[in-house]
Amino acid sequence: MKLDYVTIERRGGIAVVRFDRKANLNAFNEKLVVELTHAARSFHDDLETHAVVLAGAPNGFSAGFDLKATDGWTSETDDLKRRQRAYGGVRLCKAWEAMPQITIAAMERLAVGAGVAIALACDWRVMGRGAYLYVPEVKIGLNLQWGALPRLISLVGPARAKRICVLCEKMPAEQALAWGLVEEVAEDGKTVERALELAEVVLSMPAPTVRMVKEAVNATAGALHAATAFADADQSQLTATFRQAKSARESFRKS
Template sequence: MPQVTIAAMERLAVGAGVALPLACDWRVMGESCYLYVPEAKIGLNLQWGALPRLVNLVGPARAKRICILCERMPASQALAWGLVEEVAPDGKVLERTLELAYAAAQMPPIAVGMIKEAVNATAGALNRTASYADAD
């Protein structure tokens, strides 16, 4: 998809609520929101191609910690670890997300698409090689 995709995350993001934003280009999280990936507690792996995306964002050690320990992660930690690009005040997450979307939409679409494709091809090499894990 050549358009910029942005996830607005408020209150709580659990499991698929974390996996789906990982597929977006940018993530904006509310200041009191937290992330929670409980799959390991019920014997599952993170699905939907989310694990390689998570590794791309936070690195192998932090990805393992997030997925194995199933700790709740506050917005401040998600920002510090590079899991989200921005933390917005509660109640302003959607507004800030729309501001970013509007700003991106004002840019030349061909250039945006080319940049996004090049960045994704570079960063996504691991995503393609590790997608076999979804079958587990």
Template structure:
């Protein structure tokens, strides 16, 4: 098994628990974490023993979103234009890798899930959320678009009007609200979210595996048929919008406000 810096994998029979933890920074996604989680998802592709996978962050935060400080240095550190574009598309590939996994996948969300921390769970099959947790999509507030392929997934789950409200008004959404709108599938007591997610995963893993995988593939093929068409350039749009004056100004305010 590959050793990762920010990701651990624990196998419990036919169910795997994947946990990512940056040991601080509100568990924000830096490039290393994105690459590690992508590699994990791809390794499960040929795993015939594991039938369900739970993904979680920490009890304090599933994820505070993308690491804005690291993002601000991309143009300087990336090198060529092609390398910079490759960096912007890593989040897209991360979510696609998790969506394409043949196993049933369950996100266990504690604390906060912000921006990219919402985008990744949307690529999974089911989501379990702690009673005291919240979802927050602040991209428009800081002058950029929602990417990582998240927007079409969000529209599929909640419909166009609610997707617009979530993205444009940037309102924090509690667990009951998220459940009512269909963004999450279960609510659990804080501190017991992983347990509930493991129960769901175990129930799925107890079913005949070939049939489960076929149904998942069929549902995804139907529900996600137009997703790539509508979001194929969202990382390019993100790179473009990051250079807007409004985005630079609002992003600076957002970072300072989190300190």
């Protein structure tokens, strides 16, 4: 598959996957979702790579899903095709979560909505000191989807997950570290460098054992994730039709 927005750089047993649309603060569109899904799946049977660093654009990890990219979705008359499109992000995050390698998201400047969701699907997160996390879905009448809500709850607990999703507050790096959303805070511009340092330590460990531990932790922590988030894209398609949700999105786009 030809990749226009995604590059893969291999450094021995470590790979760096970078995604950059070069538009709209690296917001996701369908093509980027498909390319990043393909990139993740390319590692599933890879026995030579043991750690993968995921990096966004230099000017921002990702501003979330590009609302303009969904403008034409409502004109889709085939319900099955529309549902297939809606679940693209779910498949993307599942592909990253299922990778046998240790995955580390390196986040510069901002991670918003879908950008937070893909980072939560990774094993660890490194955040720039001046960066922030922001989950504005409720503000625009949607629920946090892509299977991200149970992952978020696993990391911060139910009360903090409600605050993050309902109050839609921008979270600075130090707070994200204190709440357990990220494992490391690095100087701005140095998140990939710090992620690579962690990857080097992973590389020094027995590879089969690392993979078994990751599988065991994910199986335990995510035992009920599929049961609680299996319909999150369907829920968003429903809530998006609510009158207040439509009004909220219009206001958000104008802001």
